Amino acid sequence: MSETVALYDPSDPVGRVTGTASRAEVRARNLPHAATGVLLRHPDGRVLVHRRTDTKDVNPGAHDCFAGGVVDAGETPRYAAHRELREELGLDLDLTPVLTRWYRDATVHYLAFVFEARWDGTPLTLQPSEVDTAWWEEPDTLRRRLDDTTWRFVPDTRELLVHWPRWWQDPARPVTAP
Template sequence: MDELVALYAEGDLSGRVTGTAPRSAVRARNLPHAATAVLLRHVDGRVYVHRRTTTKDVYPGMHDAWAGGVVLAGEDPVEAAGRELTEELGVTGCELRPCLRFWYADDHTSYLAYVFEATYDPRTCGPVVHQPSEVAAGWWMHWDELTARLADPDWPFVPDGRAGLARYAAAQD
């Protein structure tokens, strides 16, 4: 079934919903929508990085450090972030901390990013379990290792994820 996605006013950071459209139309016409991005940080500071499946509709087969996805019609972005974290990585019980909000746009997607951080404690959040249709593999990386890899423009990392990590790092300073 084609999910109904909330459409947002392009460039407007307030999060004003302007309508809805089927996910297929959002992708085909690059309609402005909202998406969540959750950075899963282990209690020891490492970041969870994964490789997307080759069947993903945007940036297939590339690496990513964000669990996330589109905000559905009628869905609150905080609820969407929790849903996506559970769907993609199987993680539950992690508190979400809002970090920032920004617009991202390229030839493939245009969305208002609701960025969150979740602290992963294996004693309370349960195991990381990949959704087979979205995540091909995953591992923990130290922040310094991740930023070093991101400095290599040939590392196949999702472009919106690169932009999000740069903004996240700047907000932490």
């Protein structure tokens, strides 16, 4: 891919663009950029989990529960999240912002703009180059899987979920007392 990626100031917690670089340069030098993630909720409360293809440039073959990707130069994070949701799952849905936070490891360094969306029943169209398979999973089951560090799950989403209080609770469903 040769798209131009927006670079972000890593000292800015909300996202100030400082320049651009090619996607290849961002990956090679682990430059600070922005990326989006969308947690898709089924009306019954389950969340969409998928396995990334083995050809992905970052975390190939790992599981994830966010659809998303890099914010290109000239895009807002919300626009990029809509674009990624359309590309990866074939959906155009309303997005609710839930978290903005920096993430960094040896492979990626980005400001995460995390959203959630509610599935409207439109058939999913998985992008063959990015999504190997997808399924709906109960949030409590996913929480147990995330506690298992041997389960291949993308590390950035795993960490971002830690910082999203009560992500497993569907905001559209009332919480009942035990």
